[in-house]
Amino acid sequence: xxxxxxxxxxxxxxxxxxxxxxxxxxxxxxxxxxxxxxxxxxxxxxxxxxxxxxxxxxxxxxxxxxxxxxxxxxxxxxxxxxxxxxxxxxxxxxxxxxxxxxxxxxxxxxxxxxxxxxxxxxxxxxxxxxxxxxxxxxxxxxxxxxxxxxxxxxxxxxxxxxxxxxxxxxxxxxxxxxxxxxxxxxxxxxxxxxxxxxxxxxxxxxxxxxxxxxxxxxxxxxxxxxxxxxxxxxxxxxxxxxxxxxxxxxxxxxxxxxxxxxxxxxxxxxxxxxxxxxxxxxxxxxxxxxxxxxxxxxxxxxxxxxxxxxxxxxxxxxxxxxxxxxxxxxxxxxxxxxxxxxxxxxxxxxxxxxxxxxxxxxxxxxxxxxxxxxxxxxxxxxxxxxxxxxxxxxxxxxxxxxxxxxxxxxxxxxxxxxxxxxxxxxxxxxxx
Ligand SMILES: *Cc1c(COP(=O)(O)O)cnc(C)c1O
Numbered sequence: 001x002x003x004x005x006x007x008x009x010x011x012x013x014x015x016x017x018x019x020x021x022x023x024x025x026x027x028x029x030x031x032x033x034x035x036x037x038x039x040x041x042x043x044x045x046x047x048x049x050x051x052x053x054x055x056x057x058x059x060x061x062x063x064x065x066x067x068x069x070x071x072x073x074x075x076x077x078x079x080x081x082x083x084x085x086x087x088x089x090x091x092x093x094x095x096x097x098x099x100x101x102x103x104x105x106x107x108x109x110x111x112x113x114x115x116x117x118x119x120x121x122x123x124x125x126x127x128x129x130x131x132x133x134x135x136x137x138x139x140x141x142x143x144x145x146x147x148x149x150x151x152x153x154x155x156x157x158x159x160x161x162x163x164x165x166x167x168x169x170x171x172x173x174x175x176x177x178x179x180x181x182x183x184x185x186x187x188x189x190x191x192x193x194x195x196x197x198x199x200x201x202x203x204x205x206x207x208x209x210x211x212x213x214x215x216x217x218x219x220x221x222x223x224x225x226x227x228x229x230x231x232x233x234x235x236x237x238x239x240x241x242x243x244x245x246x247x248x249x250x251x252x253x254x255x256x257x258x259x260x261x262x263x264x265x266x267x268x269x270x271x272x273x274x275x276x277x278x279x280x281x282x283x284x285x286x287x288x289x290x291x292x293x294x295x296x297x298x299x300x301x302x303x304x305x306x307x308x309x310x311x312x313x314x315x316x317x318x319x320x321x322x323x324x325x326x327x328x329x330x331x332x333x334x335x336x337x338x339x340x341x342x343x344x345x346x347x348x349x350x351x352x353x354x355x356x357x358x359x360x361x362x363x364x365x366x367x368x369x370x371x372x373x374x375x376x377x378x379x380x381x382x383x384x385x386x387x388x389x390x391x392x393x394x395x396x397x398x399x400x401x402x403x404x405x406x407x408x409x410x411x412x413x414x415x416x417x418x419x420x421x422x423x424x425x426x427x428x429x430x431x432x
Contacts, residue, residue: 026413026426027406028343029384033321033367034175034203036233037374037425039279039418042272046235050267057258070267077274081239084209084277084284085224087217089242089250092273093257093265097202097227100238101127102136103256104225107249108169108196111138115169116162118153119143121350123176125202134171142167148352151178151311155185162186166193172221173200176349176365178310178317180214187220196249198223204319205239206231206369209280210288213319217243223253231291231320231369233417234276237269283417287372291320294368297378298322301385306393310351310363320369325351327362329392335364341398342391343405374412374425383408 005012050070056063059071074092081090094100109115115134118124122143127133130141142165145157153172162170170190172181183190183199190197199216205226207213216224224241228234240257244250258265280287299316303309308325309316316322326335332348339346349365356362368376371384387405390396415425 022426024343025345027409028345029387029405029409030345030370031366031368032345032347033365033369034227034230035367036229036231036370037415038229038233038235038272039276039415040420040423040427041418042235042275042279043427045272045275046268048268048271050271053267054264055267056263058254073267073271073274077270077277080274080277080281081241084281085217085241086215087224087241087243089244091240091242091254091257092270093262094225094238094240095262095266095269096236097125097200097225097238098127098133099261100225100227100240100257101125101200102133103253103261104198104223104240105133105137105139106260107252107256108198108223109137109139110168112140113138113168114140114142114165115171116142116144116158116165116167117171118174119146121354122146122352123174123178125173125175125200128171128173128200139169146352150314151352153182153186155182159186159189162189162193167195169196169198171198171200172216173198173202173225175203176321176323177203177319178321178323179314180318181216183214183216183221184219190220196223196245197221198225200225202227203230203321206233206280206284207288207291207319210284210286212285212288212292217241222249228273228276231288231367232276232280233287233369233373234280235269235272237266237273239273279418282419287417290377291369291372292318293378294372294376294381295320295322297381298366298368298384301382302388305385305389307385307388320367320372322366323349323351324364324366325362326364326392327356331356332361332363333359335392338391338398339364339388342387342401343409344387344391371412373415373417375414375416376412 055067055070059074077092078090117128145154147154199221201224204213222245228237242250295317299309299322310323336348349363350361351363414422
């Protein structure tokens, strides 16, 4: 798209910053575990007239007119979501993973109710915690007993705790999601207590849809919330899938999405989710498989170069993500900054029992979903690991490594696993 910018300094400033950012990311390795590249066909819908419209309620029962085609699209997008996740129910309206979670908390518990979730240090997302959506609802949080060696919930100890406290809700899911959550293993206990079982699959949604991680809705979860832009490479948004224990549970979720927590649900994003779901039905299995292979290859390559990648005895990861303890290399904050200077985008992260703080943690979290999306395979992972070694272990000048990172990235400029093969990954607005 060619735009002639007006003679307005503020508009020019904003456009120039976005443009410079886009150039920078074109030349960078993006390894934040929660990000991805949306496909050209999904991106395109987000500048359609759907961007300008409202649709409150459900298809066929709207408060506004003008929704004839919006309704047709939304019905189809819901069907696609159900098919992709083999889910009896789907709500495609949440505008983010967090708003999906807020809706779920309000649907499943009352103020004062006890719920179980993962501890933040063990990789939970802020929305599950007491200063996130759980606390906003007035819920009382207890956390699962954690097995540091296995980087997962300690099933036996947690079972005892659950039977003792009998929570109203058990929430599974994390932002550092290396290994499947043991819902199946806890299923008997969860049923005995009769609690709501909710799986937050924000990070691993694309892996689940591709059939490569775990299948929460068949392992005992009544609800699965998620973001549509992490391993599922769609537009920034949220979704709720249901295999509800009864009709009332799902009805309550629907009511909390609207009128509870959303008004307009960003129709352009809703439509774009549908394209992302259709693409994932076609390409999701091979994409998810390659993401995980790449993560395991990268973790191994980093380990071989002297990095302390967590979870060695378990093969480091079974998802897109991995965590490195970089306290010997100067800590997560410093390392992430040096990597950024060299055009490698990551984030600092807490690790279990971290002696640091969330602004100065000991770890780095990496994900391979975006590198996989632009065509990197297992054989490229040692080259990526070598950049990490040069910057963080050999302490080469990051400005020098940056030149090599940009040169390496030149061969990876198109999006894979979507309906327009070979289309450019970085859309630029040409400023005249
Ligand atoms: C990212 C994430 C969320 C929040 O999703 P947004 O779409 O960013 O609002 C919720 N839960 C978990 C576990 C996450 O990792």
